[in-house]
Amino acid sequence: MLEGAFDLVLASFLVALGRSALQFEDLFRAVVLYIAYGLLMALAWSRLSAPDVALAEAAIGAGVTGALFLDAARDLKRAAKERKPRVGWRFAISLLGAVVAAGISLALIGILPESAESEGLTARVGQSLSEAGVSQPVTAVIMNFRSFDTWLELLVLLVAMSSSLVFHRTFRLHTLRSSWPHSSGPEPVLAALANVLTPCALAAGAYLVFRGSSGPGGAFQGGALLGAAGVLSLLRGRGELFRLRQRFFLSTAVAGVVAFLVFSLGTGLVGRAVLEYPPGLAGTLLLALEVASAVSIGVTLSVLFAAARPSG
Amino acid sequence: MTLPSDPFWFYAVASALLFALSLRGFVLSPHAAARILSLNVMGSAIFLFFGAVSRRNWDRFPDPVPQAIVITGIVVAVSSTAVALALARRLASRRGGETG
Amino acid sequence: MWLPAAVLIPAAGGVLGLFAQGKWRRRVGAAAASASLLTAWIVASSAWCQGPARYRMAGWGAPLGIDLRLDGLAAAFLLLTATVAAMTAVFAWSAERGPTETVPGNFWPLFQFLWAALNGLFLSGDLFNLYVQLELMTLSAIGLIGLSHQRAAIEGALNYLTAALLGSFAYLLGVGLTYSAHGVLDLGMLSHRISASGSSWLMLSLLSVGLLLKTAVFPLHFWLPEAHAKAISPVSALLSGLVVKASFYILMRLWLEVFFGSVSLQTGSLLGALGSAAILWGSVQAIRQRRLKPMIAYSTVSQLGYLFLALPAATAAGAGPGAWEWKAEAWNGAALFALSHGLAKASLFLSAGALISSVGSDEIARVHGLARNLRGFAVAFGVAGINLVGLPPSGGFLGKWLLLGALLRSGQWIWALPALAGTLMTAIYIFKVLERTFLSEEAIDPGAGETRPVPRGMEIAALVLAVISVLLGILPAELLEILRRDSPFGMGGAE
Numbered sequence: 090m091l092e093g094a095f096d097l098v099l100a101s102f103l104v105a106l107g108r109s110a111l112q113f114e115d116l117f118r119a120v121v122l123y124i125a126y127g128l129l130m131a132l133a134w135s136r137l138s139a140p141d142v143a144l145a146e147a148a149i150g151a152g153v154t155g156a157l158f159l160d161a162a163r164d165l166k167r168a169a170k171e172r173k174p175r176v177g178w179r180f181a182i183s184l185l186g187a188v189v190a191a192g193i194s195l196a197l198i199g200i201l202p203e204s205a206e207s208e209g210l211t212a213r214v215g216q217s218l219s220e221a222g223v224s225q226p227v228t229a230v231i232m233n234f235r236s237f238d239t240w241l242e243l244l245v246l247l248v249a250m251s252s253s254l255v256f257h258r259t260f261r262l263h264t265l266r267s268s269w270p271h272s273s274g275p276e277p278v279l280a281a282l283a284n285v286l287t288p289c290a291l292a293a294g295a296y297l298v299f300r301g302s303s304g305p306g307g308a309f310q311g312g313a314l315l316g317a318a319g320v321l322s323l324l325r326g327r328g329e330l331f332r333l334r335q336r337f338f339l340s341t342a343v344a345g346v347v348a349f350l351v352f353s354l355g356t357g358l359v360g361r362a363v364l365e366y367p368p369g370l371a372g373t374l375l376l377a378l379e380v381a382s383a384v385s386i387g388v389t390l391s392v393l394f395a396a397a398r399p400s401g
Numbered sequence: 402m403t404l405p406s407d408p409f410w411f412y413a414v415a416s417a418l419l420f421a422l423s424l425r426g427f428v429l430s431p432h433a434a435a436r437i438l439s440l441n442v443m444g445s446a447i448f449l450f451f452g453a454v455s456r457r458n459w460d461r462f463p464d465p466v467p468q469a470i471v472i473t474g475i476v477v478a479v480s481s482t483a484v485a486l487a488l489a490r491r492l493a494s495r496r497g498g499e500t501g
Numbered sequence: 502m503w504l505p506a507a508v509l510i511p512a513a514g515g516v517l518g519l520f521a522q523g524k525w526r527r528r529v530g531a532a533a534a535s536a537s538l539l540t541a542w543i544v545a546s547s548a549w550c551q552g553p554a555r556y557r558m559a560g561w562g563a564p565l566g567i568d569l570r571l572d573g574l575a576a577a578f579l580l581l582t583a584t585v586a587a588m589t590a591v592f593a594w595s596a597e598r599g600p601t602e603t604v605p606g607n608f609w610p611l612f613q614f615l616w617a618a619l620n621g622l623f624l625s626g627d628l629f630n631l632y633v634q635l636e637l638m639t640l641s642a643i644g645l646i647g648l649s650h651q652r653a654a655i656e657g658a659l660n661y662l663t664a665a666l667l668g669s670f671a672y673l674l675g676v677g678l679t680y681s682a683h684g685v686l687d688l689g690m691l692s693h694r695i696s697a698s699g700s701s702w703l704m705l706s707l708l709s710v711g712l713l714l715k716t717a718v719f720p721l722h723f724w725l726p727e728a729h730a731k732a733i734s735p736v737s738a739l740l741s742g743l744v745v746k747a748s749f750y751i752l753m754r755l756w757l758e759v760f761f762g763s764v765s766l767q768t769g770s771l772l773g774a775l776g777s778a779a780i781l782w783g784s785v786q787a788i789r790q791r792r793l794k795p796m797i798a799y800s801t802v803s804q805l806g807y808l809f810l811a812l813p814a815a816t817a818a819g820a821g822p823g824a825w826e827w828k829a830e831a832w833n834g835a836a837l838f839a840l841s842h843g844l845a846k847a848s849l850f851l852s853a854g855a856l857i858s859s860v861g862s863d864e865i866a867r868v869h870g871l872a873r874n875l876r877g878f879a880v881a882f883g884v885a886g887i888n889l890v891g892l893p894p895s896g897g898f899l900g901k902w903l904l905l906g907a908l909l910r911s912g913q914w915i916w917a918l919p920a921l922a923g924t925l926m927t928a929i930y931i932f933k934v935l936e937r938t939f940l941s942e943e944a945i946d947p948g949a950g951e952t953r954p955v956p957r958g959m960e961i962a963a964l965v966l967a968v969i970s971v972l973l974g975i976l977p978a979e980l981l982e983i984l985r986r987d988s989p990f991g992m993g994g995a996e
Binding site for chain 3: 196199200210213214217233234235236237238241242244245247248249251252254255256258259260336339343346347350353357361362363364365366
């Protein structure tokens with residue numbers, strides 16, 4: 090009874106917070122509320138027995154997305170004020186929204202109970218978990234059973250990074266330096282914070298990657314923390330990171346995709362199915378792929394953050 | 402067995418409400434940044450729905466497949482958001498920019 | 502056969518391309534394109550040498566893992582992608598030596614990633630995997646649109662991305678409902694478990710709305726004209742030729758295979774109505790355009806409407822082998838139309854690109870008498886135009902013929918009217934251009950006579966695509982045989 094009450098309160102707050110984040114008069118306020126909403130969402134995920142997702146939502150959904158929006162809010166506030174819809178129109182849309190919500194809720198009430206009989210894939214995951222190389226079911230699904238999706242997801246990150254760089258007219262990372270100059274004025278609080286947090290984020294990220302095999306964590310959550318470290322150093326004014334060799338950066342960014350490609354080649358040549366782990370080596374290989382992926386994710390997220398700023 | 406009193410229902414209904422709210426927000430958005438923000442809320446609402454689905458049998462183990470789907474979805478969403486914001490910022494910084 | 506290679510090889514080519522610099526960018530790009538072309542051919546041809554195939558990724562088959570499936574329909578679309586992509590690569594390669602609108606080196610890696618996404622999409626047998634493929638495709642396309650750096654292109658890209666994300670979320674919600682009700686994500690397994698019911702209708706609606714938004718069906722088409730017209734020409738070719746077909750392909754799979762029987766005539770008629778609106782509205786807008794690329798882009802909106810005319814026929818009441826025949830015919834017609842339109846539209850955009858390269862702009866007023874100087878452009882435009890209008894013998898004609906036949910035999914003859922009206926209007930705007938190109942004696946604009954020579958590759962690419970689109974109409978028996986290989990609407994059929 091008590092736990093139900095907690096969930097009711099949490100869900101209500103979630104809806105209320107989401108609603109207030111969608112008030113667009115003050116963009117900055119909306120973004121901050123959105124970050125809070127994301128963190129509360131992470132709490133909801135914990136209640137739904139999904140700690141991996143909670144970590145991902147907190148780090149990526151609230152963290153990286155929030156950082157992207159905050160950095161963008163400055164530019165976009167100036168350009169805002171396109172149009173404000175009339176009151177009658179707003180009411181109609183709100184009514185439509187209410188109808189949609191009611192409709193979906195009814196549909197859920199109709200579908201979800203009957204769907205409980207269909208167990209989904211929980212049982213199958215449980216059965217195959219011992220051969221998966223890890224003991225955490227979600228990691229097994231991500232890195233083994235549905236690894237094709239994960240590889241594509243890494244490719245999506247890479248393509249997003251490449252597309253963002255196109256808007257700078259080039260793939261050359263050092264052009265990002267002009268948007269991220271070396272720290273000019275004194276920003277002691279930010280500097281101190283970054284000095285402490287960056288190594289913490291790196292350590293925590295690395296820990297999460299390795300922890301993912303037996304508990305909540307994994308490449309994405311750890312990689313997001315690595316990305317956070319990258320973003321922190323950018324904010325600190327370490328734009329000269331981009332003066333590092335282009336090839337080095339690119340290599341780390343593509344490491345995840347390439348690791349999977351090499352793995353596919355290997356498994357294909359050996360006669361197994363593409364991406365099929367050889368028995369016995371599954372745990373080690375999976376971990377290696379996770380490490381490569383986490384590095385990629387960290388670098389890609391940092392470059393995505395950096396490249397969002399228009400050049401010069 | 403799914404009971405109406407199982408807590409996951411709260412989250413399922415919350416996801417429906419948030420979906421509707423974000424859809425309304427999208428349609429009524431005054432500018433591009435607002436639309437992108439609405440889309441992000443919409444995405445998280447849909448992910449929350451998946452979360453509810455993963456716990457539709459409250460007394461059993463959670464279903465890991467929807468959770469894996471959500472993690473993939475979160476990463477894809479942040480990639481799309483980053484690109485969208487990059488585009489929007491370019492448009493904002495180049496009012497009356499080059500047309501050649 | 503190695504189905505995953507069709508996705509892995511283009512992706513690997515793209516990754517390599519990221520590292521190349523200077524003039525190596527297009528060399529690596531061309532090498533990657535050749536490898537992708539070869540791979541696509543091998544994989545697709547294995548469909549009729551060895552028959553349909555199913556590949557279990559990571560060694561775990563459905564439902565725990567993801568399956569790739571190859572059948573006739575997938576093979577046909579793989580070949581479409583390979584052909585259009587290869588010719589676009591030829592165009593882009595030659596364009597580097599052209600006078601204007603050169604193709605930046607950034608084109609090649611994103612081009613490869615787009616190709617990988619398309620191949621993956623056509624081969625995928627998993628509902629959520631399709632979502633990831635769609636996102637990969639969209640983000641690659643966005644980057645490609647951004648290559649032109651014009652403000653209008655950036656705006657078009659942002660609107661496209663916003664619309665695409667909205668569509669993706671609708672689709673994802675549909676995936677969630679479907680999984681929650683049926684517990685699997687594999688298309689084949691879903692088709693066995695799904696029966697007509699209210700909840701199936703809701704799932705299909707959500708999935709379809711998302712895909713319809715991506716296929717730019719009226720009234721959800723608003724993002725297309727700007728995005729397609731303002732991109733550089735090879736990108737426009739890829740977008741209109743391939744990207745919009747991908748979401749329609751998924752729609753076909755869902756309607757025919759997974760949710761077969763869940764669609765009523767009412768829904769079919771609604772989509773037929775939207776398709777008709779697209780045909781008419783798109784054609785009117787195309788006629789009004791003064792520049793070539795926007796005209797071609799609106800033409801895409803119009804032509805995509807034809808695809809949805811298959812639905813009233815396919816959902817019309819009827820049972821038995823006779824009904825099955827015209828339902829299959831309707832879908833075959835739509836598929837054939839999609840294939841030939843992809844080729845023809847890509848050809849048109851490449852021709853427009855050659856024109857821009859030579860004359861500096863794509864204003865229709867400037868094409869007077871160009872047939873003399875830009876022979877390749879003129880012929881390619883003419884041949885592709887014939888396909889678009891639907892004159893025999895061409896793939897477009899055959900597709901429309903099958904569609905109209907199915908509509909008439911199923912009693913849904915009313916939908917033939919917008920089809921015919923659309924054909925007439927297409928003829929208007931196509932022949933407007935052709936007449937000026939071929940028959941005009943003098944140039945209206947004194948400065949317009951000046952044409953710079955265009956690299957042969959650009960014209961050849963456009964011409965090859967146009968010719969192939971016509972060939973599709975000349976080899977109907979073989980082509981339909983390919984489409985029917987173990988396909989849902991082949992003689993084997995679903996159910």
